[in-house]
Amino acid sequence: MTSKLHRGPPFRAEHLGSLLRTEKLLEARHDWEGGKGTEADLKPIEDHDVKEIVKIQQDLNFHALTDGEYRRHMFWGSFWPGLEGMTEVAEPDPAIFRMYIPDIAAFTEAGYKPGETVICTGKIKHKGSTYTDQFDFLKSLVPGDEVKNIKLTLAAPNWYHLRYKQGQAYPSDVYSSDDEYFADIATAYQDELKILYDHGLRNVQFDDPNLAYFCSEAMLEGWQKDKDNIYSADELLQKYIHVYNRAVARFQATCMLVSISVAATSLTPGTSQRVSMFFHVSSDQLTPPLGGYDRIATKLFQELNMHTYYLEYDTPRAGGFEPLQYLPKDKNVILGVITSKFPKMEDEAEMEARVREAVKWMVKGSGETEEEALNRCGVSPQCGFASHSSGNSVTRDDMVAKLKLVRRVADRIWPGQP
Template identity: 70%
Template sequence: MSSSKLHRNPPFRAEHLGSLLRTDKLLETRHAWEAGKKSAKDLEAVEDTDVKEIVKLQYDLGYEAITDGEYRRHMFWGSFWPGLEGMTEIATPDPDLFRMYIPDIAAFTEAGYKPGETVLCTGKIRHVGSTYTAQFDYLKSLVPESKWAGLKLTLAAPNWYHLRYKEGKAYPKDVYKNDDEYFADVAKAYQAELKILYEHGLRNVQFDDPNLAYFCSEAMIEGWKKDPLNTCSPDELLEKYIDLYNACVAEIPDDMHVGVHLCRGNFVNSRHFSEGGYDRIATLLFQKLNMHTYYLEYDTARAGGFEPLQHLPKNKNVILGVVTSKFPQLENEDEMVERVKEAAKWIAKGTGETEKEALNRCGVSPQCGFASHSSGNAVKWEDMIAKLKLVRRIADRIWPGEP
């Protein structure tokens, strides 16, 4: 997979992670639609208006990796499964389905919420139609064709339909004998999806993946090791997930940019899910996973230091999430500039590049979206704008004149 250039094509110097705060009108209309008090057409009309306005705002703030704010979604994973034959949503899941030590499951249940979007395999998986093309086609209609290559679509992580569930619960054994068979069909579904999206003009894909970050969590690792049902080690499972990703993107064209955001959680009230530095997964993550770009959370000490970036190869990029989207307080701009430069020093140490060369493969962003859950978190609209402006200023100081 060829490396991406950081100029007119993604990734860009100033990025955000996809989800943006919804307007009160959009939230009210969605809730009314869910209650049967508004039609789907009513909801779509508000979505269209708000997407159009949020696209203009992103351009006004100086961003090129434009998203629709995930305004047509309830949660960040964006419901890939309805386009798959053989997958079924469980509205009221039995708690016994879940590995309760998986960080997001623990956070949801402790907060009194049911785990988000429980989808199980119930038959052979087959891709039968894209659930994303309508979202992307509308987004594309709002900008000139010269800007299409920067438009970004966030996709659910392929391992989302596996890690959360206890051994033997993600799929029936009479349908798939083992994980390898199951993952092979999941990968084929993603290959089909990416092909369709490419044909619609998409060139910039970001996988949103909390699960990879969970392998940094000692609490998750300990829970995994104590679980008598598990048939492989955490490291073996991580390798399987990397192989799954590589199969998903194996057939993408050379001009399609793919990246992965290692999310540590951004639940209601800005609660995070997992902690732990990237050290224990860095070699596999950076050197074996076939992604052009890594969007990494680096806003607090829970993500550890920049030392793991020594393992980032010369043909890959990193977007450094040094600005938090969780809380309104603004970071010190000078300190954030220095943090990005510190990260570049560690990258250069690992590759033998100059620090300037290492900086050429970096960008800056908030550490997560502003509304992974449609209800948002502990920041208000004006806080989000201030954070996005700060990211743009940091980028302009380090890489003047670059998008």
């Protein structure tokens, strides 16, 4: 038995947004960033490749189309340049970082400096959207009645806070407390979402690996040992949830779907060949490995005001499906049971069985029928294919094969549904 017809996002077959770039685009962006080319040289290549990747998604019968994040260097890119009071630091002092935060630890252990460092240097104020051009071009490529389905991914509002030691994310003469800082961050996101909503965006996804760090025993142990911290890890997690809830408060009663992707393992092995340039470095460098969602499940599912959760479930490192018993009946989950890290193809029947196992845990907590719980699910790869533009060892052909697999698994479970 299958669930009733499902309309609108989230869809049965989904992906997380970032897709592999062509070599031509990578070379052009490298030249531009190195001062060898101009934006005028880069943009036509971006336009061409965005058109191409949209056509690929349409041909594969995906509906929450993205531009592959082709106009970004990193998955969190684009937001901070639209804010007054934020400054990029080219050569940051290592002393400003919490070295036990998983991505910072992995970079350091590998002998590299952390990725892009942006620090608050003045009062934060939204000064104009850096996403509208991306979105407007994307929506020009689809029929008018499909604009509501296309998806834009946004950076996590905690991205430029957790990685820095207490007191290093902003000057004390600018903000007297984290709460003041977070209030302006939330307001900036409200302003951004309002602009994007007015441009027609109805499907937005926050990409947030940081929330999963609160499941990491290594991170939690480091947190306890850090005498500079003025909160427990649980207290900071609560503050981050509050920031999110303030940021999206205006849109909970609208037709905008607000979702979040939370990677359970967060540092995915093999996601980049150039770890110095990419946040997703080898998880082999993390000991012990990050765990599943168990530790944060109640707060994540019941206190964070998101309609849909994209969760990583491609390996045992992500833990079991037990936390899904805490997912409320009015929320959806996209199960990332297919890996984007390696080209080996998963078995369709095994993937269907995993989805149905997840549904049983949802039913245990909600008391609904399996059919009703299944109606709140979809499938996807566990992560983007190119959270950093350089991607990984998976080829574009591999990526297309994986997306076809996602579509086949979705059709197997929900025949005839988008």
